Amino acid sequence: MNNYGIDNWSDNNFIIENGLAKVNHKSKPSLISIVKEIREQDFKGPLLLRFPHITQKQIDTLYKTFNTSIKTYDYKGSFNAVFPLKVNQLPNFIHPLIASGKKYGYGLEAGSKAELIIAMTYNAIGSPITINGFKDKEMIHLCFIAKSMGHNITVIIEGLNELEMIIEVLKETKMSSPNIGLRVRLHSGGSGLWAKSGGINSKFGLTSTEILEAYELMEDNNMVNHLTMIHFHIGSAMNSIKPLKKALRESGHIYAELKNLGATGLTSINIGGGLAVEYSAYEKTRFYSLNEFANDVVFTLKEIAKQKGVEEPNIFTESGRFISASSTVLITPVLELFSSEYELDHLKLKETNPPLIQELHDLHRDMTKRTAYEYMHDSMDHMESLLTLFDLGYIDLQDRSNAEILTHQIIKKAITLLEIEDSEELKRIDENIQEKYLLNFSMFQSLPDYWGIDQEFPIMPITHLNKKPTRSASLWDITCDSDGELPFDMKKPLYLHDINLNKEDYFLGFFNVGAYQDTLGMKHNLFSHPTEVNVVFKNDEVILEKIIESQKVIDILEDIDYDTEEMKSILKANLKQDIFIKLEKYLNENSYLKTIWSYYDE
Template sequence: GGKYYYCYCTKSSHFSHILEEVLRNDVHLETSYAYDINIIRKLYEKGLFDKSRFIICNGFKTRTYTSKIAALINDGFENVIPVLDNMSEIDAYQRTVRGTCNIGIRIAAEEEPTFEFYTSRLGIRWRDILEYYVQKIHTNKKFRLKMLHFFINTGIRDNAYYWSELNKTLNVYCQLRKICPTLDSINIGGGFPIKNSLGFDYDYDYMIKEVVLQIKNACKKNKIPVPNIFTEFGSYTVGESGANLYKVIAQKQQNDAELWYMIDSSFITTLPDTWGIGQRFLMLPINKWNEDYQKVNLGGLTCDSHDYYNSEVHINQVFLPKNNNGEPLYIGFFHTGAYQDQLSGYGGIKHCLIPAPKVVLIDRDNNGVLRDRLFAKQQSSASMLKLLGYK
């Protein structure tokens, strides 16, 4: 039977404390760009990563990226799998890899019906894959096709669109496997959702069993061996490890119906997904739970009309305790550990020069006692001015 390999997609959080914790748990890595390879080199130098772990290299690849991938393979990292995103990418490895090379192919998925495009810009059209394999890979002794990769933007959901795309991929896998004996793995990418409200309900067990069952049934029907299954979970791995805490510094009644709580930071700069894709997070007051609650809008410090948060997942509103008695109200946004620092450009210039907040790491020591340490102070004006060229 096939095996299961859990890969962490580094783009969801590149921080050293995240990667080090991930690698304590028998996890493999998935990369998106050339500089990810530098992180892997650092982890290897520290003895945290060994040459037998899988490194799945995704994305449209620049020459810098393919060169760094080839250097890893040439240095004896034995389970590097560059996943071909287009038909000419293989030529780079033909030139730069000294020995043999494992490769994967990414299928260009059809986008969901409401999206702006019909087909993903990432990957190779499924109609072209068989012919491409026969012409470019089948007789080339340098390459072993090991993996077929597909990923659905909307994530792993129990709907007709997801099952249709999965079955299309399985159909291509089965056809390919009949003429390609080295093909032994299917990579279904990431896409498990995480809890974004107290009412969150997702049946992980059912979805896992159903995906595995569909793969088994397709292989049985086509009389081919079942594949290894790879996943590349980012948010699911790291999302629930992060939280953002804000202080309400003022309230403003702008008309009879609209009350604003102003926070001491910005949603655009600290939780960019809230305005970029309308992402909702688990949000709770930290104190004043026994006060009366009222409907409010939350406003950030930038001079931007989009710097607000005013609806939770299950209701189109935000309710928070009244903020009357002089004690400041604090609010927490939870499960913010994936993508937010990456998208906001951690340590860089922020919209309206709103500083990046202080970062505190909390973990349990070997005795299970909670310990905290300061990872970064609040961003200073001096660091921003230096970046902007003010000497």
Template sequence: MDVLVIAVPFIAWSYSLGEVMNIRQIQEARELYGIDDWGGGYFSIDDQGFVVCHPTGEEHLSVPLPDVVAACKARSHNSPIILRFPQVIESQLERMHKSFRTAIGDSGFKGRHMGVFPFKVNQRREFIDAIVSAGQAMDYGLEVGSKTEFIAALSYTLPEKALMICNGFKDSEFIELGFAASAMGKNVVVVVEGPDELQLILDLAEKNRHCPEIGLRVRLYSKGSGKWEKSSGESSKFGLTTTEVMRCLQMLQAANLGERLSMLHFHIGSQITEIKRFKNALKEASRVYAKVVKTGFTPKYLNIGGGVGVDYDGSKTSFHSSANYSLQEFANDAVYVLGEVCTNENVPHPTIVTESGRVIAAYHSVVVTDIREVQGADSLEPLHEPLTEGQMVPVENLTHKGLKELRYILDNMNRKNYNEYYHDAIEYQEELFTLFNLGYLQLAERALSEELFYRICRKALYFASFHRHQSEEFDNLQKLMVSKYLANFSIFQSIPDSWAIDQLFPVMPLSRHDEKPTHKATIVDITCDSDGCLTTFIDRSDVKTTLDLHAPSEQPYYIGFFLTGAYQESLANEHNLFGAIHEAEIRLNDDGNWEIVKLTSGDPICELLESRNYSMNEIYEKYQMQLGRAVSSNLLTAEESNEILENLIKFSKGYPYLKGQI
């Protein structure tokens, strides 16, 4: 008998203890920051401990973010900077389209799916260019909500069948733009928000033969969920009531333009967290569609709006920063519900139109900033380093009883007595504070009391952390004691939703994931506004009030704010005159290498000032005049004055953010 011998090569897997520890630490970091849960397959931590982007969604093709930041820095574009990955947009469009293709293929639904991207979600030219180019093969179109967006959108050559949908409140000019679009051969649908808008269309149609197709935005009773719940339901500011729908249908019939009605539309708000809400809305909208068809109209599109949620915290729940469904589930439900109602009502299956913005755009960009300073720089463990010489006063030499007691408490606090000793320390500290106000304590003694009390708090927190259920008192103390990491950016400019509506974004360092983070931190920005801080962070089961970060070191420390590609730039504001930040567009090539294909500089100071009606020439003239006066009164030499002027001009052309560490 022949024996088949398979030679198994012996592979010597030998890891040093250090390497094993690193691997374990990196795995811990993945879990701590939840990156595999919220990353959508686009972000992960590699085996070096670096955050990487997989622009095509393929795990083996990655771009290490710290390398990109270094490459931008080498080309004089320091942080803060937005890293953009246009291939992520392509991939998201494809995922959306594929979900519907699969759902339609599996269900026998007779209609098709067509997507449009809502301009307002990211109006940057490069972004819309990427959408239009990636959408060619899928007949992807655009949605606009204002004349400005419409005028920009009209310049794009979309695929012949792709839709251009006009939402929002309209005047006669907006309507005229719709007619112009139709005359230009666009597949344009003007969705009316009220009978008055329809009247404007009908009036113009009498004089102009290029009447666009018409849509009606229907106000549903069904509500969305999450932060935008109020934008839907009976009291929503958008859409036609049933009575108004009926009136519009009569108006269309009377004008003999019934065949122009091609779309019914609804949108129940952004970031829908519960799939159930979508299903309810779809059931209602499908019935409205079927009934309109049964009255003799032939709308071919049912536009189900946007609203697909992004799972910002990775919890896959109905929490406001999450979504309890996948793209595929959403598509399956849309196709199933609509198909069932139409079949029941014996009306044709329409084309399903989606206007998703957030889920298409969010993943493609990361805001990166450097940490400039750490306040309360120590980790939350008892300090082991000795008090400084000045503070190392022997107990017997301490002048005030309160100081002696604080010193005693610090030296003798332990796991059993920390609670009681901590309360005593609060009393002594209050006493010392009163003594200082009455003039009995010197500044150095006040400084010593602060240092002792700070160390006592840290020690108490350390002992409290051994208890599984920390008391509220120590919970609050922990919040007070966190380290504040000063990040070189403006929350109002780069993640305005975090300030305006408490939107949570995943935040994490870009490197050092082979090291255990030692600090419980909050983030403060460089604006002079106390609202410019981040004190809530994502967590799979709750919201965290601190972020785990590493101890400051000599090396620059970069943190990333992820999933910021939707709405953030359009809503950005220039609080403190911090303007748009630098941007880098990164592409992965076929050979697996990546390159920065475009670097765009952020707003220089002079442009920000000009946007507020300052004339830079006038400013420079005024500088010159004042410096001239200083020279005349011998406060400055002519040379000094020239040097100051040159610097003022140079700085005014620079970046308003803190200059990068070299």
């Protein structure tokens, strides 16, 4: 049996019971029952299932853990958090997040004008908004407008020019200024894949000289009282806590120095994001707990405040990945197993066959557990010889097809007889005879971080989990691009089940995809965002809320600026009326492949 590393990555959000992957909440529905209900409404193709109760759990855990540390250390500052919109801006995710965070005063972080508009519209008045990233005067004006709506907004400046623009807007509009934060360019860098967001060569933040210049500029313009926050971010998915401790010491001292210079309004340190989640099915990759993380932040800041004789700062975090990753599961239907053409019923032996083919036939018939390795090796040698014979013209295409089928069947039989997944020898063989699973999704659209930076995501079939998976698997998406592949990796081997798709369906779940994947994804081959749904629990009932279907073909074309009316009229002019009506139906469907649902017996 294989539990796909669920104990390592699922944080108890999903469990395996009776061979099915289930949501570990209330009535514990199986994922297949949810998928089935959606597909019965004719939504085929890939699905994104969002679980707002998991987002709620993450927000509760974050606040509870920090507030416990604050109590333990008798810390005088408060804990505050904002969700960085760049991590997931989609309404199906954001609306429940805002509702879940209301009781804590949970806010939003924005890094662009569009994100700011989301925050201005939906963030609760009084809950914090922080603004990061590069800004122009228009963006700064928008921050002033947000402030005039009553928002508790802090503009974190990345460079002196942004402070100069704030002063200009203040003078030109006479509106009241939002709070100001200074992003510091730390000497210390982060750890993990995104470590370059921190450190002295990072793209963002002010050097010590610039911090002092900024302070002087604020003094000259009577604005020191608006300076409320010091900010840093050492990079996403920190795998070790050490760089955070260094960054805390550095920024803590900057905070204290500015306080002692006279920055009376300065009350907060914003430690950015970086809190990692576990993605691996094979090994531990995050080497600290949330408890340790919170204790280190609180303890370090307390020590510095004591040393420098300043008040303990309020703590802000901008954790995104930790809050959102586990809330979303991508479900992909398997469309085809490429070796299905090697099934025995395709074998067409002749009355008289070439001797090597006859021998393959006998190896297959006579193989036992004791002879499995030997016969498998023999069959692979024979196959190679038979391919050479084919190239030289000594055997025909039917012989070659028979040889391929028999060799495949011999290897399959050997794997079943041997039943040892961990043998190095078997893994080597697995690499040669991978089964290729064609999945109805686009890697570029739905797992851009896998494609771009080799980020591992947990993968697990959502049924058949009480059966031993015997096929070493490589996964193909439906784009016409060979990069849309997740090849079998001997170091992180993925085994899946041998399925006859004519008889039953098979779906793979990709877990922890709720952070960054939704809007980083791209429309390669014009496959757009999958159909998505919020799965909510009202008492023990499971309710599918807000199903948003993947874009129609015609809308995708319009999005990339085709004149779709013109396209339709050209097509109409060149087709018979009844055919055009059929074509129009296709224009109004999404572009993923349609598969026929057959019931899976629970």
